[in-house]
Amino acid sequence: xxxxxxxxxxxxxxxxxxxxxxxxxxxxxxxxxxxxxxxxxxxxxxxxxxxxxxxxxxxxxxxxxxxxxxxxxxxxxxxxxxxxxxxxxxxxxxxxx
Amino acid sequence: xxxxxxxxxxxxxxxxxxxxxxxxxxxxxxxxxxxxxxxxxxxxxxxxxxxxxxxxxxxxxxxxxxxxxxxxxxxxxxxxxxxxxxxxxxxxxxxxxxxxxxxxxxxxxxxxxxxxxxxxxxxxxxxxxxxxxxxxxxxxxxxxxxxxxxxxxxxxxxxxxxxxxxxxxxxxxxxxxxxxxxxxxxxxxxxxxxxxxxxxxxxxxxxxxxxxxxxxxxxxxxxxxxxxxxxxxxxxxxxxxxxxxxxxxxxxxxxxxxxxxxxxxxxxxxxxxxxxxxxxxxxxxxxxxxxxxxx
Numbered sequence: 001x002x003x004x005x006x007x008x009x010x011x012x013x014x015x016x017x018x019x020x021x022x023x024x025x026x027x028x029x030x031x032x033x034x035x036x037x038x039x040x041x042x043x044x045x046x047x048x049x050x051x052x053x054x055x056x057x058x059x060x061x062x063x064x065x066x067x068x069x070x071x072x073x074x075x076x077x078x079x080x081x082x083x084x085x086x087x088x089x090x091x092x093x094x095x096x097x
Numbered sequence: 098x099x100x101x102x103x104x105x106x107x108x109x110x111x112x113x114x115x116x117x118x119x120x121x122x123x124x125x126x127x128x129x130x131x132x133x134x135x136x137x138x139x140x141x142x143x144x145x146x147x148x149x150x151x152x153x154x155x156x157x158x159x160x161x162x163x164x165x166x167x168x169x170x171x172x173x174x175x176x177x178x179x180x181x182x183x184x185x186x187x188x189x190x191x192x193x194x195x196x197x198x199x200x201x202x203x204x205x206x207x208x209x210x211x212x213x214x215x216x217x218x219x220x221x222x223x224x225x226x227x228x229x230x231x232x233x234x235x236x237x238x239x240x241x242x243x244x245x246x247x248x249x250x251x252x253x254x255x256x257x258x259x260x261x262x263x264x265x266x267x268x269x270x271x272x273x274x275x276x277x278x279x280x281x282x283x284x285x286x287x288x289x290x291x292x293x294x295x296x297x298x299x300x301x302x303x304x305x306x307x308x309x310x311x312x313x314x315x316x317x318x319x320x321x322x323x324x325x326x327x328x329x330x331x332x333x334x335x336x337x338x339x340x341x342x343x344x345x346x347x348x349x350x351x352x353x354x355x356x357x358x359x360x361x362x363x364x365x366x367x368x369x370x371x372x373x374x375x376x377x378x379x380x381x382x383x384x385x386x387x388x389x390x391x392x
Contacts, residue, residue: 086267094301
């Protein structure tokens with residue numbers, strides 16, 4: 001069985017000095033998933049990096065949620081393209097002398 | 098150590114107001130923030146410069162010192178001594194953008210003029226993850242074929258890592274917590290290692306399969322036979338079918354590359370035959386070939 005690491009939303013917010021409502025709005029926009037256990041909200045540790053990135057976009061770069069959604073989508077596409085580029089480069093090596 | 102023109106970095110002139118600085122900084126930060134430019138080393142470098150420029154220009158004390166001494170920054174120490182007699186100001190209210198990859202890297206010029214990392218002036222006492230470090234390891238194809246350990250040096254810290262067999266060229270692995278230290282009690286950053294695997298003179302790799310072109314003499318190609326073939330795992334005996342055609346392929350199942358993190362599983366080795374026509378034929382051989390051509 002795989003162990004799941006969860007981070008309490010209120011602790012994350014206190015740590016980053018942000019409003020809990022911000023995390024709720026991210027969930028409503030489908031940018032993160034929240035797990036509720038006995039009325040307490042948690043974030044999967046796997047999402048931590050993504051969430052911290054979103055916090056930086058919002059609080060430091062003044063990008064609104066619509067902008068963050070767009071950036072997240074584009075970054076995902078960029079990641080796919082970079083992976084494809086890497087695979088193609090490796091394929092090209094077959095024909096290099 | 099060269100003088101750094103912070104105004105130029107932010108694209109503003111010396112008369113810029115604090116609002117102008119903030120706007121210029123925000124604009125540049127949006128352009129070069131590492132979160133928006135993954136895997137772009139230039140963006141990271143530019144972002145650090147922008148951060149540093151903002152650190153100085155958004156802080157009235159630092160800006161004053163910078164403007165006053167500018168290119169003569171090496172004499173700034175005397176200024177510092179004088180300042181010790183004065184009451185210190187409360188510091189800047191400007192924010193300093195952070196990020197997993199931005200860290201506290203300041204230029205030697207900055208360190209020399211202002212000392213420290215400049216982090217103390219941040220408005221919010223927020224916990225930040227430490228900087229993510231990146232490193233590159235160069236391997237030969239034969240190194241990547243077997244699970245092995247290597248000790249690497251990252252920012253002065255020796256880290257022993259296990260490299261699983263089957264790692265791919267360009268693949269990046271994350272080593273959690275081995276990046277820069279967290280700020281204000283935040284967690285450490287991570288270490289990202291990218292592998293660069295050099296081409297092999299005989300074997301080419303695509304995914305888990307290996308490809309090799311092997312020379313075969315005409316007589317074995319025509320009549321069939323057995324040859325010894327080199328693989329990354331040693332030599333293997335391979336039967337050659339009679340009437341083997343030039344450019345035809347044979348697949349050796351399980352003799353390719355190990356599947357990453359799947360012990361016991363391997364790809365295939367695909368051999369392409371390169372049939373060599375004999376040269377410097379004797380008269381007798383020519384005669385026999387002529388006879389053959391008539392049959």
